[in-house]
Amino acid sequence: MAREISEEKHLKKMKAVKEKQDQKIAAAKEERGVSILLAGPGKGKSSSAFGMLARSLGHGHKVAVVQFLKGAMSTGEEKFFNAHENVDWFTMGDGFTWETQNRQKDIDSAQKAWDKAAELMADEQYNLVILDEITYMFKYEYLELQPTLDALKNRPKDMNVVLTGRGPKQELIDAVDTYSMILAEKHAFKDGVKAQAGIEW
Amino acid sequence: MAREISEEKHLKKMKAVKEKQDQKIAAAKEERGVSILLAGPGKGKSSSAFGMLARSLGHGHKVAVVQFLKGAMSTGEEKFFNAHENVDWFTMGDGFTWETQNRQKDIDSAQKAWDKAAELMADEQYNLVILDEITYMFKYEYLELQPTLDALKNRPKDMNVVLTGRGPKQELIDAVDTYSMILAEKHAFKDGVKAQAGIEW
16 A cells, blocks of 8 residues: 555655745744743643753753652652753652642742742753743642743743643743643543553653 | 632642542552553654653663654754663654655665564563654555554553654554644744754754
């Protein structure tokens, strides 16, 4: 079956694809850092942020991570990246909020995490700052959104920022350059398979 | 505003969330590797796969990667992970197919990449195998789907497999445990911002 498409037809199609792709590349002229929001119920928000972290390190960049929710449990990503000389890693939360069952403690943790994030986002040495699961802070009203919008706007020109979590506010969606919505079409966990080390944490 | 929600109301809500979460965790009893498909037009497919790679390494696992499309260009992820002793990395493609403009050469590359992937998926030492951008091989009819479905079915019980790329076939969707569809709600590149090192490659 695979061999039935003619070489000419393929060449014609691929030429058109290449032309379109080259046009897009030529049109993309602005050189600056981007802000990326990864939201939605599907698997792949934090893991995508950590993939970009690896990419950045491959280019010799300096990276900072603030984890707003996870923290009580030691994760694979923390174990792996925290040891790297170009990574500054901060896990400020006391675990998931439904584990702590203490709203004031959560608010204090969130504020502490945000203070650190604001400091990092003003620091030119970082090429990438990851604000992992920060959207929950706004969703649960642990943090005001405005300081984050201001920090995004006033950050160093070449800094990339990645924000993750479910239920992002519309103002945050409006503020970022790239917004991927990740849908959970299927999820192994829902079907009774245990969360796997290396996959979910 | 953040402080106006009462402690009792919060506690009640969080108790309900915790109960639901604990029930889900108790229900998830099956201990085995999972297969994950990351598809859709949005940013975050490959980067999510590489985030899981980092997670796996954090747990001391052994990982293999086959990149079916990228290869001509040296990427941040390759530079970063390829040096790691627990990673076996194979970039089999000659670059994007619209760059090669040669269907037979692409088919040969795809077949070579698949032969390697099949070998890796039968090897118990790997906890995670990533088949990056493999869906295009089926979409462009460079590869038959059935050998991949067979390899998924017959792989070692604890092996996790992550497949990425756009336009997955329905039979592949049916075969995997987890399927995240990543929508591009906004994309900086489309708005004229250049692809950034550490973000897109």
